[in-house]
Amino acid sequence: EAGVAQSPRYKIIEKRQSVAFWCNPISGHATLYWYQQILGQGPKLLIQFQNNGVVDDSQLPKDRFSAERLKGVDSTLKIQPAKLEDSAVYLCASFNKGLAGGPVETQYFGPGTRLLVL
Amino acid sequence: DAKTTQPPSMDCAEGRAANLPCNHSTISGNEYVYWYRQIHSQGPQYIIHGLKNNETNEMASLIITEDRKSSTLILPHATLRDTAVYYCIVRVVGSARQLTFGSGTQLTVLP
Numbered sequence: 001e002a003g004v005a006q007s008p009r010y011k012i013i014e015k016r017q018s019v020a021f022w023c024n025p026i027s028g029h030a031t032l033y034w035y036q037q038i039l040g041q042g043p044k045l046l047i048q049f050q051n052n053g054v055v056d057d058s059q060l061p062k063d064r065f066s067a068e069r070l071k072g073v074d075s076t077l078k079i080q081p082a083k084l085e086d087s088a089v090y091l092c093a094s095f096n097k098g099l100a101g102g103p104v105e106t107q108y109f110g111p112g113t114r115l116l117v118l
Numbered sequence: 119d120a121k122t123t124q125p126p127s128m129d130c131a132e133g134r135a136a137n138l139p140c141n142h143s144t145i146s147g148n149e150y151v152y153w154y155r156q157i158h159s160q161g162p163q164y165i166i167h168g169l170k171n172n173e174t175n176e177m178a179s180l181i182i183t184e185d186r187k188s189s190t191l192i193l194p195h196a197t198l199r200d201t202a203v204y205y206c207i208v209r210v211v212g213s214a215r216q217l218t219f220g221s222g223t224q225l226t227v228l229p
Contacts, residue, residue, distance in 0.1 A: 048214075056215075112160070
């Protein structure tokens with residue numbers, strides 16, 4: 001079974017530039033999450049999708065961050081303009097409710113995109 | 119979701135069992151205990167989860183106390199590749215809500 005795919009793996013930009021990350025969840029997983037992980041901390045949720053609808057974006061800094069999942073499969077997360085404090089790993093995860101095989105009610109994470117803002 | 123408490127770090131000798139404790143004294147009857155780990159520069163990896171019975175899979179065993187207020191993740195024969203941050207997370211059964219990560223336990227397996 002293919003895992004959660006993310007690209008790029010690494011990105012270096014200057015502050016005030018824009019950047020976009022892409023995620024393709026495990027086939028059949030309707031729920032998709034974007035987490036931000038700052039160095040030395042656990043991941044924190046930015047946004048959660050159910051199919052192509054937003055379930056929870058309460059912790060997303062909407063003045064600079066946006067995300068979409070237009071066809072209910074893959075998703076993009078954008079930052080515009082980036083700030084120094086956005087330097088972090090951005091993790092995408094998808095959720096198996098039991099229809100796609102594997103342990104039920106389990107989130108699977110991609111490898112993450114490491115962003116450095118200079 | 120209930121809060122969890124874990125020691126910040128632990129060491130274990132290679133080949134020995136690693137026992138990682140977690141306290142979740144405010145857990146509700148409808149909340150699972152999940153364990154994930156994060157190896158350096160990788161995304162979190164699912165290990166195991168349980169509700170009230172002990173669970174075992176190819177990676178680890180999960181022992182949950184009878185009152186469900188604490189649990190222990192057991193890696194039976196730790197290897198150097200098990201060096202990682204281990205997160206204990208509590209989440210409601212049947213919920214697709216986010217996982218709320220704490221600081222976890224940094225397990226270092228020593229040769």
